Structure formats: C-alpha cells, structure tokens
Amino acid sequence: MVSAVLAARVSPARVGAVVGRNVGALRSGPAYWLVLASGFFEPVLYLLSIGVGVGALVGELRLADGRVVEYAVFVAPAMLAVSAMSGALSETTFNFFFKMKYAKTFEAILATPVRPLEVALGELAWAMTRSAVYTGAFLVVMVAMGLTRVGWALAVFPAALLVGLAFGAVGMAVSTLMRGWQDFDLVTTGQFALFLFSGTFSPVGDYPPVLRVVVEATPLFHSVELVRGLAAGLPGWGLLGHAGYLLAMTAAGLWVAARRLERALCR
Amino acid sequence: MVSPAVAVLERHLCLYRRLWRASAFSSFVLPVLFLVSFGVGVGRYVGEVGGVGYLAWIVPGVLASTAFQMAVGDSTYSVLGDFKWVRGFHAMRATPVGVRDMVVGGLLYALLRVESAVVVFLVVAGVFGALRSPWAVVTPVVAALLAVAVAAPVMGFSASIDHDSYFALLFRFVMIPSALFGGVFFPVDQLPQVVRPLAYVSPLWHGVELCRAATLGVAPPWPVWVHAGVLLVFAGAGGVWAVSAFGRRLRD
Amino acid sequence: MSEQPLIRARGLVKRFGDFTAVDGIDLEVAPGEAFGFLGPNGAGKSSTMRMIGCVSMPTSGELRILGMDPARDGARIRGRLGVCPQLDNLDPDLSVRENLTTYARYFGMSRARARARAEELLDFVQLRDRAASRVEPLSGGMKRRLTIARAMVNDPDLVLLDEPTTGLDPQARHLLWERLFRLRQRGTTLVLTTHYMDEAEQLCDRLVVMDGGRIVAEGSPRSLIGTYCTPEVVELRFPDGVDPAGGLEGIGRVDPLPDRVLLYTGDGDAAVAEVHRRGLVPSSVLVRRSSLEDVFLKLTGRTLVD
Numbered sequence: 001m002v003s004a005v006l007a008a009r010v011s012p013a014r015v016g017a018v019v020g021r022n023v024g025a026l027r028s029g030p031a032y033w034l035v036l037a038s039g040f041f042e043p044v045l046y047l048l049s050i051g052v053g054v055g056a057l058v059g060e061l062r063l064a065d066g067r068v069v070e071y072a073v074f075v076a077p078a079m080l081a082v083s084a085m086s087g088a089l090s091e092t093t094f095n096f097f098f099k100m101k102y103a104k105t106f107e108a109i110l111a112t113p114v115r116p117l118e119v120a121l122g123e124l125a126w127a128m129t130r131s132a133v134y135t136g137a138f139l140v141v142m143v144a145m146g147l148t149r150v151g152w153a154l155a156v157f158p159a160a161l162l163v164g165l166a167f168g169a170v171g172m173a174v175s176t177l178m179r180g181w182q183d184f185d186l187v188t189t190g191q192f193a194l195f196l197f198s199g200t201f202s203p204v205g206d207y208p209p210v211l212r213v214v215v216e217a218t219p220l221f222h223s224v225e226l227v228r229g230l231a232a233g234l235p236g237w238g239l240l241g242h243a244g245y246l247l248a249m250t251a252a253g254l255w256v257a258a259r260r261l262e263r264a265l266c267r
Numbered sequence: 268m269v270s271p272a273v274a275v276l277e278r279h280l281c282l283y284r285r286l287w288r289a290s291a292f293s294s295f296v297l298p299v300l301f302l303v304s305f306g307v308g309v310g311r312y313v314g315e316v317g318g319v320g321y322l323a324w325i326v327p328g329v330l331a332s333t334a335f336q337m338a339v340g341d342s343t344y345s346v347l348g349d350f351k352w353v354r355g356f357h358a359m360r361a362t363p364v365g366v367r368d369m370v371v372g373g374l375l376y377a378l379l380r381v382e383s384a385v386v387v388f389l390v391v392a393g394v395f396g397a398l399r400s401p402w403a404v405v406t407p408v409v410a411a412l413l414a415v416a417v418a419a420p421v422m423g424f425s426a427s428i429d430h431d432s433y434f435a436l437l438f439r440f441v442m443i444p445s446a447l448f449g450g451v452f453f454p455v456d457q458l459p460q461v462v463r464p465l466a467y468v469s470p471l472w473h474g475v476e477l478c479r480a481a482t483l484g485v486a487p488p489w490p491v492w493v494h495a496g497v498l499l500v501f502a503g504a505g506g507v508w509a510v511s512a513f514g515r516r517l518r519d
Numbered sequence: 520m521s522e523q524p525l526i527r528a529r530g531l532v533k534r535f536g537d538f539t540a541v542d543g544i545d546l547e548v549a550p551g552e553a554f555g556f557l558g559p560n561g562a563g564k565s566s567t568m569r570m571i572g573c574v575s576m577p578t579s580g581e582l583r584i585l586g587m588d589p590a591r592d593g594a595r596i597r598g599r600l601g602v603c604p605q606l607d608n609l610d611p612d613l614s615v616r617e618n619l620t621t622y623a624r625y626f627g628m629s630r631a632r633a634r635a636r637a638e639e640l641l642d643f644v645q646l647r648d649r650a651a652s653r654v655e656p657l658s659g660g661m662k663r664r665l666t667i668a669r670a671m672v673n674d675p676d677l678v679l680l681d682e683p684t685t686g687l688d689p690q691a692r693h694l695l696w697e698r699l700f701r702l703r704q705r706g707t708t709l710v711l712t713t714h715y716m717d718e719a720e721q722l723c724d725r726l727v728v729m730d731g732g733r734i735v736a737e738g739s740p741r742s743l744i745g746t747y748c749t750p751e752v753v754e755l756r757f758p759d760g761v762d763p764a765g766g767l768e769g770i771g772r773v774d775p776l777p778d779r780v781l782l783y784t785g786d787g788d789a790a791v792a793e794v795h796r797r798g799l800v801p802s803s804v805l806v807r808r809s810s811l812e813d814v815f816l817k818l819t820g821r822t823l824v825d
Contacts, residue, residue, distance in 0.1 A: 038436060039439070046447065048447070048448075053448070053452055054309060054453050056453065057321070058312045189292050189293055200304075201309050270627075277621060282610065282612055285612050353610060354608030358609075358622065359625055361572055361597060364625045365594055517574065
C-alpha cells in the first residue's frame, strides 16, 4: 500500500528540491565543513575511548556462542549502529521539529507544488546522505584497525543505512506528535536508555531475564545485532529477522509521518 | 534588598519550575542507569582497576562527568538564547542588574542543579557499596568547583558566538573528548604519552581525580592543591572571560 | 528638585566605528513632560534612547539623567527608569504574572512588594484574566501591554518607550495609546520614539524631529506645523497626460508627486477656486488640515532610507 501511495504522488525532482534546500542551508552556517567533518570524529572518539581504552581493561570477551573476541571487536559495531541511530534522530527530530514549528520552512515549501510526503522523504533522504558518509568513514576506520574485514564491511554498509532509515522514519513520525521542546527531553532520554541497554557495552545474555525480554523488543537491539553479526562475518537467518524488524519500522514511521504532516500542514 | 545576582538566580529557578520534569529524569536517573549499564555490565569483565572493582573505580568518574555535563548544558543554548532569541539579558540590562550579576546568577543556578544531582548520585553509589572512604563527603565540594571551572568559560564562549552551530564544534572538539579521555572510563596513564597532556589541561580530569581520591580514600596522582589550583584558575579566568564577553555583547 | 530636568544632553555624540549614529544633539526633558523623538529609520532615535537608558555610553558630549552621570551611576539611574524596548524581550516560557514578579526582583523589591505591584499592573494593562497563562501564545498587543506594565514595575520617574506601537493592529494601538495617556495624566514623564505622526500628535507635548543623527526641528506638534508648514494642504489629481505644474505657480508651495500634486496654502478653498479660475481641471480635489506628516516629509525628505 505504501508503495502505491509513493508511486502515485512522489516526484523525485521535488524530493530532490527539498534535499537541495538543506544543502544550501548547511552551507550558509559558519564553518560548515568543520561541523560536517566533526560528525565523523565523534563515533571514532567513542571507539577509541570505549573500544581501545576500556578494551584494555576488559581484555577479551567470551560470547554466548563460545567465541572469544577482543572488546573493541565486540563494541565497534554497536558504536556504528548507535551513531546511525543518533545521526538520523537528530536530523529528523530536533532539526525537523524546528523547521516545522519555528522556521516555517515547511509551510513555505508546501505553498509550492511539493507535497507533504515529498517533504518527509526529502528530509529523510538528506538525513540518509549524511549518515551514509559517516557510516562509510567509520567502516574505513574499523577495517584499518582490524575490527572487521573489507568484504564484511561492504555488507555492513547497507545494514547501517537501514538502521538510519528506520530511526529516521520513526523520528519524523515522533516529531509530528511533539507538543513542544520539553517533549524532546523524552526523546533524548529514550535514546540514551536504548544506548545503555541494547547489548551495546556488554552481551544481552548478561542481563536479568526480565530486562532481556524488554530489550529484545527494542529497535536498537535489533540494529546492534544486525550490524554486529555482519561485521563479525557470521551471516544467519536471524539477521533477516532483525532486518525485517527495521524495514517494518521504516514503513510504519513513514506512514504515520506522512499522514500527520498532511493533517498538520494542509488544513 | 535582594542582591541582583539572587534575582537572576530566581528567574532561572522560575523557568526551571516549568521544565523540571524532563530534566529531573536526565539529571537524577540517567547517571544511575549509566552506572548500571557500564559499571555493572562492563565491570564484570574488567576485574580490578587500581586495587578496587571497576564499579567503585568508575563511580567518582561518572559523578564528576555528570557535574561536568550539567555545567556545560546550563551554560550553552540557554545563554545564547538569552542573548539572541529571548533577549532575557537585554531585559536585565535595562534594570540595576549588572553584567557580573548575570554571570554570577547563572553560575549559582548551575551550582544548585549540579549539587542536587551529585548528592542524589552519591546516595545511590553508597547503596551500591561503591564509596570506600568517609572522604566521599567532600565530593560535592569538588563537584561545585568543577562546575564553576567549566560553566564560567563555557558561558564566556556562548556569549561570544552568534550561531548555534559553534556549539557542535565545542561539543565535538572539547567536551566529548574530555568526557571520553578525561580519566572517567579508564586511567589516563593508558593514553599514549603524546596525548596525555591534553587530559591534564581538561578541568574534568582534575575533578575526576579529586573525586576518585575522595571516594576511594587514596592520594590523587598530583598533589591536591595542584588539582584544586587548576580548577580555581579555570573558574577565575573563565569568570573574567564571561563577564567581559557579556559586557561586550550588551554594550552597544 | 522639581525644576531640575530629568534628561539633559549637550553635544551628545554616538559613533559605531566610522558611522556616526548621533551627531551632537542638545536636549532637555522636564518632569511630567511627554517627549517624542520623531524620525525615519536610521535617524539616531534608538541610539539616543539607549544612551538615555544607560545601556550604551556616549562617545562624547555631556549627558545627565535624573541629575546623575550614566558612566558612574548607571545602575542607580536604571533603578529609577522604566524601559519598553523596541523588540519584546519577555520570558516566553513564564506566565504573565511571573514576568512581572521576576522583573520586579531585578530592582531589589521584596517578594511581597513584587507580588502586590504585579497585581496592580495586571489591572492597569487589562491582563488580569491572562495572568496565569504563558506569554508565548499572547497576541502582539497583549505582549506590548505586558512589556509596558513590566516597565512600570519599579514605579519609575521616567519611562522610555522605543516605538511602542510598531507592528500592532489599530485596535491594539488605540488601547495602548489610551493606557499611555492615563500614565501622562498621573504625571509620569514619558520619552518615546516613533515614526508614526498620529502617535506623536496623540501622545507628545513636545517633540524633536531627528534626521541623520541631528535634531532638525523642535517644538509642540502644533507649533511645528505652524513653523514648517501652512495651515492647509490641497491634494490635486489630474488626468493622465496633463502636467499642471507650471500652471499652479504662485498659488502656494507646490510639491509634485508621481500620482498627485500637493499645494501648501493658508486657505485651501481659496486655492481651489484659484486653480479653477486658471482653467485647470483636476480629476479629484481634497482640502485637508496639514499634519505632522507634512512637516516630517518636508524636513526629512521623501527618499527611502532603507
């Protein structure tokens, strides 16, 4: 159904125009290349601190399946998934909400032939473009540090994009439901809680059983598992399940976002 | 006669009353969640650091890091916003409130927030059995010193910029590296020799080491007066910078 | 004390780098006066107001506010001023009442006194029923009234209003004027800037016209009209293609505009009769009393500043 809606209404040129506006807006900010480039350093710094620094304290980690890996190998894919999530969310919640509520960017855009869904897709495409650049750079660092192989890194790349897409779509849907900035603290808090308890720093197997059930229902867990499985070079049917979860999340997020936008902006 | 700085503090508190729900969670609950996820979760693989369990070792780090992040959080967007969008400082400028009062009022507010979070965190850490020395009672004092040492210069920075994307640079090049490599998660000795001095110039590292010395009842790596002196210098120089940056911004 | 001027400026200059915003002005404002600065954008009105408000220091010249020197006694002077800035700087997240009480505390008032004063002012600016609501969703007129109430919170000797009604709709403007008129009646000294002629005529006992950082005229609204203008103005429109300018010579001062011709004269009806006697046939004729707007345009010209 979503694809039928997409086919009927979406013009790639108009979606492209929405992306183009973002590129222009970015260039007008001060030191924009620096800001853009620094987005890449952040996950690398985390990798160096937690993966290498704390990794030296941890030494090696015995996983549930019996494999023994270096802590950095364990934690790096999780960092990648977390950075894909937070990159997509910051673009589609904080920035998206600002444009919707204050800058009136969307009202201006929607006074033209561009449709709400095209706005949503354009914003998402923009978030994905940035995410792709950061993901690619992070994978290069992982390969250089010997944390994954080149071949598997190529498989991780689309998986990380899917993570960004899923969180981006949901982030946009959430933005349309926001009443004000104070609600964003909830988003930030939820995001941080996911970050802490998705098998990011230690295997989910260590969690108490109740917490484990809750965690296994949350999106970042599936993201981390998907990325970690591919980065470790261990494909399996389970990975398809994680990918399916993220695809469903993308579709649901887009559907809600488009409907809510239509209602909010085209009264 | 109420002091103008206290009147400025009261405005912050009045605003906080509107927004406390969300920030209460992030200042009281998140540090504890972090402790559980990292201190307990990762701690089981770490064994001992510096003669104690990883949880006890990381508690003072997380405590100082919480103070550090809250101090930054209270002196970035809200300060720029009061110059640029809300123009709250311009409103104050038209009254007997002076530039120094604005800075001091903002610092007092940051202090109140940091202290309340730190005390709650200490109690939780005590329940976890992570406080090993009665000296732990001085950590709120260290946290206060650290908060001013960080908030004052960051306020100066926020008053000097005119676009909020400079904050992204501040966070990514100064704040996050400090939090990640300032001795919170692993000892600074592990850093390569060449980058170690970068940790030494971060106020966070000095705060972390003082807090750690207090909760574990051991001597800090450098003499106490050096650590405290560095923080005092940051606080003093930062305060001077903040006052002059506020003054410059409001002058014409 | 009562005869000492509240504001006294001699040769007041304000420069920003190479740009001279205020270029040597003299003025005095006496207690109880309603004094206006009139001028186009960029004339130096706001810069002058900011110097009077002791938030910007003069580059040179002498300035005394309430008999004190702003450079030395800035905080003491500001403690006795009420300022309504051009850009609203209310706290949008606080309630109407909280905006008044937090601001009152800046003046060192006790909590009880701040609360009592806030209640009085809520009535004065007719915001009683919005007292508990947040400021952000209020209309522009309500925000302005709140800003004025806030400026009154310390019972000031002198109230400064920088373009108090810019951007408001007619109803809101009239309500605000009425409130300001009440303030005048109570003997509060008002100093305001405006580029609305009707506002200046409504509110000011005395005004100065500023242009390019200088004072180009000074007096009461009526005396300015008397000095710089004729009592009446005739507005004539002619059919397309007719250029009557030469034929009007001698009737009065002629100001040809793209769409009409203004004729400044002592007696409008006589001038119209003379136009007809000369055989000119305008397509429309309007005789009106001259206003401050005519003075303003004569003194500051018709060129757009920005």
